[in-house]
Amino acid sequence: MKAVILAAGYGKRMGGDTPKPLVELYGLPLIEHKIRKLDGYEIIVVYHDERIKDHIQKRFPRIKLVYNPYPERENGYSLYCVKDLIKEGESFILLMADHYYDEGFYRDINPINQTTVYVSAKCYQEDEATKVKVQGDKVIKIGKGIDDYDYFDTGFFVCSYESLVYAERAVSQREKVKLSDIMQLLADDGRLSYKVMDEFWIDIDTKEDLKKAEEFIRRSLIKPTDGIISKFLNRKISTRITPFLLRYDFITPNRITVFVSLLGFLTSVLFYFKYYLLAGIMTQIVSIIDGCDGEVARIKNLSSRFGAVLDSVLDRYVDIFIISAIFLSIEKDIFLSLSFIPALTGSVLVSYVSHLSGWRPYLATRDIRLFLVMVFSILFSLYENMIYAFFAVIAVITHVSVIFTLLRLRS
Amino acid sequence: MKAVILAAGYGKRMGGDTPKPLVELYGLPLIEHKIRKLDGYEIIVVYHDERIKDHIQKRFPRIKLVYNPYPERENGYSLYCVKDLIKEGESFILLMADHYYDEGFYRDINPINQTTVYVSAKCYQEDEATKVKVQGDKVIKIGKGIDDYDYFDTGFFVCSYESLVYAERAVSQREKVKLSDIMQLLADDGRLSYKVMDEFWIDIDTKEDLKKAEEFIRRSLIKPTDGIISKFLNRKISTRITPFLLRYDFITPNRITVFVSLLGFLTSVLFYFKYYLLAGIMTQIVSIIDGCDGEVARIKNLSSRFGAVLDSVLDRYVDIFIISAIFLSIEKDIFLSLSFIPALTGSVLVSYVSHLSGWRPYLATRDIRLFLVMVFSILFSLYENMIYAFFAVIAVITHVSVIFTLLRLRS
Numbered sequence: 001m002k003a004v005i006l007a008a009g010y011g012k013r014m015g016g017d018t019p020k021p022l023v024e025l026y027g028l029p030l031i032e033h034k035i036r037k038l039d040g041y042e043i044i045v046v047y048h049d050e051r052i053k054d055h056i057q058k059r060f061p062r063i064k065l066v067y068n069p070y071p072e073r074e075n076g077y078s079l080y081c082v083k084d085l086i087k088e089g090e091s092f093i094l095l096m097a098d099h100y101y102d103e104g105f106y107r108d109i110n111p112i113n114q115t116t117v118y119v120s121a122k123c124y125q126e127d128e129a130t131k132v133k134v135q136g137d138k139v140i141k142i143g144k145g146i147d148d149y150d151y152f153d154t155g156f157f158v159c160s161y162e163s164l165v166y167a168e169r170a171v172s173q174r175e176k177v178k179l180s181d182i183m184q185l186l187a188d189d190g191r192l193s194y195k196v197m198d199e200f201w202i203d204i205d206t207k208e209d210l211k212k213a214e215e216f217i218r219r220s221l222i223k224p225t226d227g228i229i230s231k232f233l234n235r236k237i238s239t240r241i242t243p244f245l246l247r248y249d250f251i252t253p254n255r256i257t258v259f260v261s262l263l264g265f266l267t268s269v270l271f272y273f274k275y276y277l278l279a280g281i282m283t284q285i286v287s288i289i290d291g292c293d294g295e296v297a298r299i300k301n302l303s304s305r306f307g308a309v310l311d312s313v314l315d316r317y318v319d320i321f322i323i324s325a326i327f328l329s330i331e332k333d334i335f336l337s338l339s340f341i342p343a344l345t346g347s348v349l350v351s352y353v354s355h356l357s358g359w360r361p362y363l364a365t366r367d368i369r370l371f372l373v374m375v376f377s378i379l380f381s382l383y384e385n386m387i388y389a390f391f392a393v394i395a396v397i398t399h400v401s402v403i404f405t406l407l408r409l410r411s
Numbered sequence: 412m413k414a415v416i417l418a419a420g421y422g423k424r425m426g427g428d429t430p431k432p433l434v435e436l437y438g439l440p441l442i443e444h445k446i447r448k449l450d451g452y453e454i455i456v457v458y459h460d461e462r463i464k465d466h467i468q469k470r471f472p473r474i475k476l477v478y479n480p481y482p483e484r485e486n487g488y489s490l491y492c493v494k495d496l497i498k499e500g501e502s503f504i505l506l507m508a509d510h511y512y513d514e515g516f517y518r519d520i521n522p523i524n525q526t527t528v529y530v531s532a533k534c535y536q537e538d539e540a541t542k543v544k545v546q547g548d549k550v551i552k553i554g555k556g557i558d559d560y561d562y563f564d565t566g567f568f569v570c571s572y573e574s575l576v577y578a579e580r581a582v583s584q585r586e587k588v589k590l591s592d593i594m595q596l597l598a599d600d601g602r603l604s605y606k607v608m609d610e611f612w613i614d615i616d617t618k619e620d621l622k623k624a625e626e627f628i629r630r631s632l633i634k635p636t637d638g639i640i641s642k643f644l645n646r647k648i649s650t651r652i653t654p655f656l657l658r659y660d661f662i663t664p665n666r667i668t669v670f671v672s673l674l675g676f677l678t679s680v681l682f683y684f685k686y687y688l689l690a691g692i693m694t695q696i697v698s699i700i701d702g703c704d705g706e707v708a709r710i711k712n713l714s715s716r717f718g719a720v721l722d723s724v725l726d727r728y729v730d731i732f733i734i735s736a737i738f739l740s741i742e743k744d745i746f747l748s749l750s751f752i753p754a755l756t757g758s759v760l761v762s763y764v765s766h767l768s769g770w771r772p773y774l775a776t777r778d779i780r781l782f783l784v785m786v787f788s789i790l791f792s793l794y795e796n797m798i799y800a801f802f803a804v805i806a807v808i809t810h811v812s813v814i815f816t817l818l819r820l821r822s
Contacts, residue, residue, distance in 0.1 A: 306820045309767045313817060316763065320756045327752075332743060341738075344752070345731045345759060352727065352763045356720045406724060409717045 001111065002086065003041040004159075005034055006078045006179075007097035008048040008068040019049040021097035025210055026217045026299065027243030031097045035060060036301045037106045041093065044085055046078040059249075076177030080167040088161050096155040096203070100213045102220065104199035105156050115163045115186055116193040117142065119151035124202050124212060129153065130180050132194065139192040142183045151194070153180065154201045162191060221295045227365030230291065234367055238291035245296055253297035257311045260290050264318030268325035271377075280377025283322065287370035290315070312351065315366060319347045322373060323394070330384055339391035346398025353402045357409055361401035369394060412522065413497065414452040415570075417489045417590075418442055418508035419459040419479040430460040432508035436621055437628045437710065438654030442508045446471060447712045448517045452504065455496055457489040470660075487588030491578040499572050507566040507614070511624045513631065515610035516567050526574045526597055527604040528553065530562035535613050535623060540564065541591050543605065550603040553594045562605070564591065565612045573602060632706045638776030641702065645778055649702035656707055664708035668722045671701050675729030679736035682788075691788025694733065698781035701726070723762065726777060730758045733784060734805070741795055750802035757809025764813045768820055772812035780805060 007021040016023075021031035028036070031052070035043060044064045047053050048071040056063050068081045079094065086092055091111040095101065105118065117139060123129045131149035133141035142153060157163075166185045170177045186192040200220075202213050218239040222231060245251045264286045270279035293311060297303040327340040350364045372393060379386035418432040427434075432442035439447070442463070446454060455475045458464050459482040467474050479492045490505065497503055502522040506512065516529060528550060534540045542560035544552035553564060568574075577596045581588045597603040611631075613624050629650040633642060656662045675697045681690035704722060708714040738751040761775045783804060790797035 306817075309764070309820055310817060312767055313760070313764055313813060316756075316760055320752070324752045328745070328748060332748065334739070337739060337743065341731070341735045341755070344756065345727075348756060348759045348763065349724070349727055352759065352766070353720070353724055355763070355766055356723055402724060406717075406721060409720055 001041055001092060001109070002044060002090070003038045003093040003095070004044045004046065004079070004082050005031060005038075005095055005097050006046050006075050007031055007052050008046050008071045008078045008081075009075055009096075009098065019052055020204070021047075021052055022055055023204070023210065025100065025204070026214050027246030028299065029055065030100070030204060031056075032059070033100060033299070034095060034097065035063070036299070037101075037103065038093070039301050044082055045097070046081050072176075073171070074176045075179045076167060076182045077171055079164070079179060079182060080171045080177070083164045083168060086161055086164060090161055092159055094157040094159045094163075098205075099155045099201060099203050100216075101154070101156055101201045102199040102216070105154075105197060105201065109158060112158050112160060112193070114191055114193045115160045115183070116158045116195050117183060118154045118156040118158075118197050119194045120154050120197050120199075120201060121151055122200075123152040124209065125205065126152070128205065129203070130155075134194055137193060138190055139183070139187045139194050142187055142192070143178075143180045151196065153183075154197060155179075155203060156197075156201070157183075162186070166191075217299070221291075221298065223294070225360050227360070227362075227367040229287070229371045230365070230367035233371075234288045234291055237288045239295060241289060242292050242295040242299070245292055246299055251296065253293040253300075253302050254307050254310060256289070256293040256296060257307065257314060260286055260293065261314040261318050263289075264314075265321055268318070268321035271322060271325035272329050274329050276377040276380040280374040280380075283370050283377065284374040286318065287367055287374075290366075312355070316348055316351060319366070319369070320344065323347060323391075326373075326380075326387055326390070330387055336388065336391070339388055339395060342395035342399060343391040346395050346402070350398040350401050353405045357405050359405055359408065361398075361405060363404075364397040364401040369398070412452055412503060412520070413455060413501070414449045414504040414506070415455045415457065415490070415493050416442060416445055416449075416506055416508050417457050417486050418463050419457050419482045419489045419492075420486055420509065430463055431615070432458075432463055433466055434615070434621065436511065436615070437625050438657030439710065440466065441511070441615060442467075443470070444511060444710070445506060445508065446474070447710070448512075448514065449504070450712050455493055456508070457492050483587075484582070485587045486590045487578060487593045488582055490575070490590060490593060491582045491588070494575045494579060497572055497575060501572055503570055505568040505570045505574075509616075510566045510612060510614050511627075512565070512567055512612045513610040513627075516565075516608060516612065520569060523569050523571060523604070525602055525604045526571045526594070527569045527606050528594060529565045529567040529569075529608050530605045531565050531608050531610075531612060532562055533611075534563040535620065536616065537563070539616065540614070541566075545605055548604060549601055550594070550598045550605050553598055553603070554589075554591045562607065564594075565608060566590075566614060567608075567612070568594075573597070577602075628710070632702075632709065634705070636771050638771070638773075638778040640698070640782045641776070641778035644782075645699045645702055648699050650706060652700060653703050653706040653710070656703055657710055662707065664704040664711075664713050665718050665721060667700070667704040667707060668718065668725060671697055671704065672725040672729055674700075675725075676732055679729070679732035682733060682736040683740050685740050687788040687791040691785040691791075694781050694788065695785040697729065698778055698785075701777075723766070727759055727762060730777070730780070731755065734758060734802075737784075737791070737798055737801070741798055747799065747802075750799055750806060753806035753810060754802040757806050757813070761809040761812050764816050768816050770816055770819065772809075772816060774815075775808040775812040780809070 022029045044066055045056055046066045046068050048068050053065055056065060066081050068078045070077055119132050130144055130153035131146040132139055132151045132153050133146055134150050167182045170182050183192055200216050202209055204210055204213060221239050222235050267279050267282040267286055323344050350361045354361050376386060376390040433440045455477055456467055457477045457479050459479050464476055467476060477492050479489045481488055530543050541555055541564035542557040543550055543562045543564050544557055545561050578593045581593050594603055611627050613620055615621055615624060632650050633646050678690050678693040678697055734755050761772045765772050787797060787801040
């Protein structure tokens with residue numbers, strides 16, 4: 001299926017000279033958020049500004065670029081520009097380069113018989129928005145000046161070839177043709193359907209809009225499975241590091257995973273040589289940037305099964321190295337072994353059981369375990385025998401979590 | 412949906428006085444293999460012999476029993492006996508108490524519009540079997556004396572209410588009415604469909620048939636994920652223990668799991684006190700009877716997610732206890748710790764990665780790991796320092812398996 005991104009509009013209200021599609025949102029040019037999520041589609045970008053062309057050519061050489069020589073004729077003319085690239089009977093996605101759409105928009109898209117506009121009951125700039133009035137399963141009115149409306153037009157469409165026929169007719173009759181003018185023509189003939197979306201979307205016109213979108217992205221990166229330390233501490237920091245990592249394509253999620261793990265192994269060496277305090281702080285840093293791989297993967301749509309397993313396995317190895325290094329750092333007696341073994345195995349088993357059951361071990365998620373390492377490392381540096389207490393605490397919370405999960409599964 | 416089991420036939424060729432449905436197959440009366448697999452259906456059993464009634468009443472009080480006073484009128488009359496228990500428009504499963512059907516027969520059963528006979532190209536006693544001749548998607552002939560046939564009748568049907576109307580007509584016209592006579596009447600009117608099954612089935616008439624069915628069951632209990640020791644040693648023994656466990660309903664799969672684990676923990680105590688040889692033999696015994704819980708669960712259709720997770724988790728604990736006990740049994744130095752930790756963590760991680768990836772770690776499946784424990788325990792008892800070698804071997808095979816799985820996942 002093809003996907004057409006309209007990026008030929010003006011719109012300089014953002015300040016600065018950068019064309020809006022290239023304005024940076026959370027580390028990536030606005031237009032790239034769409035390109036990344038449209039992985040697997042044949043993307044066509046309609047542009048006017050040469051800087052957009054240069055940027056796309058450099059970063060995404062496989063994307064087809066279509067020049068719109070008349071941006072002043074409005075975005076309906078941009079749609080008309082792709083007419084020769086779509087075959088009769090073909091459906092395609094149509095979306096705006098300067099909007100941000102949450103992942104839900106890109107799910108379950110199928111070829112359609114009738115052009116469909118994605119609408120929403122929510123909108124951040126109601127005055128500016130294009131409104132939609134529906135009747136049954138059809139749109140009857142679409143445009144800015146509608147008082148009696150049901151939804152807002154999100155600027156996301158799945159179009160039939162027919163929409164291009166209407167576009168051709170519109171540009172032959174008028175100088176300025178808005179996309180909503182073409183859609184109104186379709187609606188007049190009962191040829192425009194709609195789909196109601198509940199997901200976040202925003203038309204980015206101002207710096208405030210950009211901020212709103214950024215805040216949304218940051219919040220969306222907190223996973224429902226995140227533990228309490230992760231939610232209230234780690235994510236707050238990692239989601240502020242991630243935009244910097246997103247700027248560089250060589251910083252892949254898997255490379256972040258490997259880097260964080262190396263940092264973890266280094267941390268275990270510090271523990272072994274009794275730099276407890278430094279090692280404790282390092283542990284918390286590892287715990288924080290451990291979130292970045294998943295965040296980059298989600299934003300750039302690079303999640304993979306291999307990446308997920310690699311992350312899980314390396315996390316386990318880092319946990320094992322840290323706990324073992326603490327054990328090996330002091331004089332061993334039988335009691336130390338007897339507390340070390342349950343702490344070590346509990347740390348691995350709690351993840352194992354969580355994967356088997358699909359449940360999160362509230363008490364002993366990794367963020368909490370690593371946070372405890374940091375807290376206790378302060379105590380180790382004062383009094384080495386606190387290591388016994390540390391092992392005991394880790395052993396108890398992990399094995400209790402395993403048993404609770406089993407009991408919960410049984411009931 | 413209802414399921415009707417016909418258990419009113421004579422048939423004493425098995426020798427002995429026991430009615431055929433109660434003859435024991437792999438630890439369970441023949442009829443119970445069907446009853447267990449029809450969990451969730453409203454089961455109706457048509458019987459003549461009081462011993463069948465007594466047995467069912469005692470073991471499965473919720474099953475409806477229907478008395479057939481005229482078994483000499485053949486099994487078509489048995490079908491007629493359930494007429495008042497099926498509502499118009501209702502479909503039901505119909506199967507024979509003295510046949511054995513593999514699990515596949517019981518899958519994907521849906522209400523039908525037209526009576527459907529399950530047929531097979533395979534049959535163990537071709538002379539005795541009922542044959543089926545088809546044309547397009549209909550059966551045109553069904554009966555014993557057909558020379559030009561396509562399939563064999565497995566005695567497994569999904570019937571429409573209509574089949575009972577035909578049964579009524581047949582019993583009002585003739586004294587002896589075979590099931591195949593009724594089916595032929597349906598076929599004559601173009602009202603009999605068929606479904607081709609590739610799964611194992613057998614009509615059990617003789618002791619040889621019983622033996623064949625038992626062999627099939629035993630082979631079917633070898634899982635494709637079984638390791639090499641499991642396949643060639645453990646399963647050969649465990650599948651011969653399981654029929655004895657099947658006889659007692661209080662021996663549930665989860666209780667077997669817990670019992671085997673307790674035996675495993677006891678084994679670790681023996682290791683700790685340096686009864687290496689005895690502990691090694693015990694380890695292999697644990698490894699063998701560890702298969703029985705799953706075997707009982709499959710035959711009695713008692714598999715559960717909780718059971719599977721419980722088994723996995725307790726297996727990990729037993730592994731941890733055994734390896735840790737070996738470690739704790741001798742004087743510790745730094746080298747022992749450095750080989751013990753990777754052996755311990757590798758044993759858990761290999762299962763963790765196997766669950767994450769869905770792949771079996773060929774080199775280091777649990778049957779192989781426990782077999783190595785047994786082999787090395789002989790060496791420990793001769794020369795304690797072999798414990799270092801043991802840890803090294805376990806560490807290498809497990810971590811190499813983890814790395815291989817990651818590499819395989821990547822490609």
